[in-house]
Amino acid sequence: MDFRLTEEQELLRRSVREFAETEIRPHVMEWDETQHFPTELVPKLAGLGLMGIQYPEEYGGAGMSAVDYCICIEELARVDPGVSLSVAAHNGLCSAHIYMFGTEAQKQRYVGPLARGEMIGAWGLTEPTAGSDAAGTRTVAVRDGDSWVLNGAKTFTTHGRVGHVMVAMAVTDRSKGNKGISAFIIERGTPGMSPGKKENKLGMRASDTSEVVFENCRIPAENLLGEEGQGFVGAMQVLDAGRIGIAALAVGLAQGAWEAARHYAFERKQFGRPIGSFEAIQWKLVDNATRIEASRLLTYRAAYMKDQGQRTTLQAAMAKLYSSEIAVRAAEDCVQIHGGYGFVKDYPAEKYFRDVKLTTIGEGTSEIQRLVIARQILGR
Ligand code: CAA
Numbered sequence: 001m002d003f004r005l006t007e008e009q010e011l012l013r014r015s016v017r018e019f020a021e022t023e024i025r026p027h028v029m030e031w032d033e034t035q036h037f038p039t040e041l042v043p044k045l046a047g048l049g050l051m052g053i054q055y056p057e058e059y060g061g062a063g064m065s066a067v068d069y070c071i072c073i074e075e076l077a078r079v080d081p082g083v084s085l086s087v088a089a090h091n092g093l094c095s096a097h098i099y100m101f102g103t104e105a106q107k108q109r110y111v112g113p114l115a116r117g118e119m120i121g122a123w124g125l126t127e128p129t130a131g132s133d134a135a136g137t138r139t140v141a142v143r144d145g146d147s148w149v150l151n152g153a154k155t156f157t158t159h160g161r162v163g164h165v166m167v168a169m170a171v172t173d174r175s176k177g178n179k180g181i182s183a184f185i186i187e188r189g190t191p192g193m194s195p196g197k198k199e200n201k202l203g204m205r206a207s208d209t210s211e212v213v214f215e216n217c218r219i220p221a222e223n224l225l226g227e228e229g230q231g232f233v234g235a236m237q238v239l240d241a242g243r244i245g246i247a248a249l250a251v252g253l254a255q256g257a258w259e260a261a262r263h264y265a266f267e268r269k270q271f272g273r274p275i276g277s278f279e280a281i282q283w284k285l286v287d288n289a290t291r292i293e294a295s296r297l298l299t300y301r302a303a304y305m306k307d308q309g310q311r312t313t314l315q316a317a318m319a320k321l322y323s324s325e326i327a328v329r330a331a332e333d334c335v336q337i338h339g340g341y342g343f344v345k346d347y348p349a350e351k352y353f354r355d356v357k358l359t360t361i362g363e364g365t366s367e368i369q370r371l372v373i374a375r376q377i378l379g380r
Pocket of ligand 1: 089123124125126131132133134135155156157158159178232233236237239240313362363364365368371372
């Protein structure tokens with residue numbers, strides 16, 4: 001067992017960190033306040049391989065490992081969790097679903113452009129009445145000759161407005177329960193597909209989130225992704241990997257909040273000395289540093305297992321559950337250490353505090369992670 005990253009991975013961390021510091025840090029608050037999705041950043045992200053991190057070079061990807069992927073997501077989240085979320089959803093949901101279950105023709109048509117940042121990907125599982133109970137999907141797809149016709153709506157879709165291509169789950173045979181749900185690829189501009197309300201969010205505001213509505217949306221029969229009836233199980237497998245990404249995002253966010261708190265603690269003086277010299281502050285920093293390190297290890301273990309081709313349902317759920325919950329504490333302590341300055345927008349603390357809450361909700365709430373873990377370890 002060797003816990004060290006390779007030299008290449010250390011170099012990768014340095015280059016993504018430098019990129020985030022120079023290309024993202026100066027715009028973080030502006031993008032947050034205006035809820036601006038930074039389309040202008042996409043070619044630069046693609047230039048570093050961040051739009052196709054884990055996809056083979058023959059599909060235009062950077063051919064990196066799942067551990068490398070975690071490093072990239074972590075370093076983006078350390079500076080801007082919203083940008084990191086977009087990169088994670090693009091790579092880990094839409095592109096992943098097509099790469100994992102697509103035909104060769106579908107991979108050629110979509111994975112390359114997605115990996116090169118020529119297309120932005122969206123993924124639709126959640127619906128207004130089907131969130132944690134994802135098998136409660138109401139959107140339907142009916143076969144009509146050489147087409148499928150979709151009707152329904154997806155909600156909380158990352159890139160619902162800015163995405164060029166979307167993978168969406170829809171019921172193809174209601175009598176078969178979760179085995180009657182299939183996945184489809186829908187291109188933006190297809191008649192009958194339209195973006196709905198853009199969400200006005202608490203945090204992660206640079207990442208586009210909106211409804212997507214399907215009204216008699218007709219797509220070619222070959223846009224069925226994977227086997228008919230296997231869309232739900234496929235989505236669960238996509239989420240097994242996706243949740244490792246959200247865990248990495250939480251680790252990076254917690255790291256960013258911790259660094260901001262440490263910096264402030266040794267700059268701010270009260271009672272004639274830096275507040276970081278008081279045990280009350282030191283213990284917060286120490287406890288958070290310890291928890292962040294533990295969450296990083298859980299996350300890298302899940303990623304390592306993915307790289308070995310092992311199933312990671314349990315490890316991904318554990319990594320996401322723990323990392324997101326400790327990140328909430330790290331962000332809260334960051335605000336607390338900043339005191340009144342943690343409550344205003346001149347310091348980064350309040351944004352980490354707003355952004356972090358998504359990590360205990362997106363790609364499955366903490367309650368769902370506990371349910372997944374219980375089913376894995378308690379045999380229920
Ligand atoms: N890998 C392989 N197969 C899996 C699996 C996995 N990880 N998880 C479940 N399955 C299989 C089961 O074995 C089962 O197969 P059988 O019927 O043959 O036994 C089948 O799938 C159904 O599984 P369950 O009985 O466990 O299904 P369930 O209805 O009880 O739901 C759940 C399970 C874990 C609660 C699931 O619904 C879930 O994960 N919910 C949360 C959804 C979620 O994370 N949503 C966020 C999406 S993010 C988004 O949409 C927006 C965005 O842009 C980010």
